[in-house]
Amino acid sequence: MDSFTVTAARMPELERRITEHPDAFRVLTGDRPTGALHLGHYFGSVRERVRLQQRGVDTFLILADYQVITDRDIADNVAESVREAIADYLAAGLDPDRTTIFVHSAVPALNQLLVPFLSLVTEAELHRNPTVKAEQLASGRALSGLLLTYPVHQAADILFCKANLVPVGKDNLPHVEQTRVIARRFNSRYAPLFPEPEALLTDAPEVPGLDGRKMSKSYGNAIALSMSDDETAAVIRRTRTDSERRITYDPQGRPGVSGLLSVAALCLDETPEEVADRIADAGSGQLKRLATDAVNAFLGPHRARRRDIVAEPDLLDEVLRRGNARANEIAEGTLAEVREAMGMGYANAVRAR
CATH class of the missing domain: 3.40.50.620 (HUPs)
Incomplete structure (x- = not known):
């Protein structure tokens, strides 16, 4: 073995x-x-x-x-x-x-x-x-x-x-x-x-970046824990998806869509397939909105504590x-x-x- x-x-x-x-x-x-x-x-x-x-x-x-x-x-x-x-x-x-x-x-x-x-x-x-x-x-x-x-x-x-x-x-x-x-x-x-x-x-879990590759700052596909809600929305909005309206989880064929599904699923404690089924035919615009809301809600408490920590001198x-x-x-x-x-x-x- x-x-x-x-x-x-x-x-x-x-x-x-x-x-x-x-x-x-x-x-x-x-x-x-x-x-x-x-x-x-x-x-x-x-x-x-x-x-x-x-x-x-x-x-x-x-x-x-x-x-x-x-x-x-x-x-x-x-x-x-x-x-x-x-x-x-x-x-x-x-x-x-x-x-x-x-x-x-x-x-x-x-x-x-x-x-x-x-x-x-x-x-x-x-x-x-x-x-x-x-x-x-x-x-x-x-x-x-x-x-x-x-x-x-x-x-x-x-x-x-x-x-x-x-x-x-x-x-x-x-x-x-x-x-x-x-x-x-x-x-x-x-x-x-x-x-x-x-x-x-x-x-x-292995967390893919927003483009389906490994999440990395050098790839520009990462969501930093320190980002604001607006910065998170902006980086998700820039993610390349495709024109197919039906949302499906296909890491090889649809890396951008699948990366967004994976990130949203982790923050929602669901599977990527469950998130895809929820969006169904609503398209990539709805996927990006859902992913943004999921990430910002999940990181909200962390970011609030972080602001207090950074504000404390020394x-x-x-x-x-x-x-x-x-x-x-x-x-x-x-x-x-x-x-x-x-x-x-x-x-x-x-x-x-």
Whole structure:
């Protein structure tokens, strides 16, 4: 059986363990702050993070600002993207008292773990990683050292806080497997410091963009969580559909119509086929009106909370300051343990003076 089938078979037992002993787990999850969070992020990951937090799982959420430049030359607007993401996290229900929100660039000890971890993997293993292959193909550029080592950097993200649970979709399973390999090899070569984290497969729906492709800001087909009602209406109104009056769900033949049906269905908690049947012969104009109303009604409470959060002076900076402080404390402790295990404890002694 393939790794996905094996992992999926373990999910009922893993969910039972999380329910019975949430305090036995620590989650690491995160985003690259490359732009505004959108509905795809909300349904794909943010909602699951809130669920785990509410169940009592210690949650670490990294905004991987260093990884913004894995597939681009500069980190455009990264500071704004970080702040906007934190606002959406808080509005969605993430509590900084229970979820540690931090950024890569503020935790030097985490990034320093990359050096010993790189000695535990081969170049061939890195080249085989599906994300590395996909990102290189999408960028159309030469493979950078940062992109090649992206899976090891993610392992450092997970292991610095000794997370033992990582929520992922099917496409990201190889990253967890690579992290497990690195943890296993370090423990065998030096000392048993790290857990081998388990993948928590989420049943989050895949949210298509308004044109049927993957929802992405770069495609111009995304509905940002921070949009106003009027901005949402405008982006939906611009969606290309077709002249056929009867509304049907056909992702291959009618991507624009089907993208709108999918987005509306998620917000209405219905199936795309049910939404299509409701509209019937009323045409794409009615579909766009229904989709606009569904999205704005669904996001209304989130946007109201978000406005209050953004209006509060210094709140976002304080959340990040606290999260960075906790992440640094833990990362420095882990790095000290790694040095000791590798016979480099003298570095800890010198630093302590």
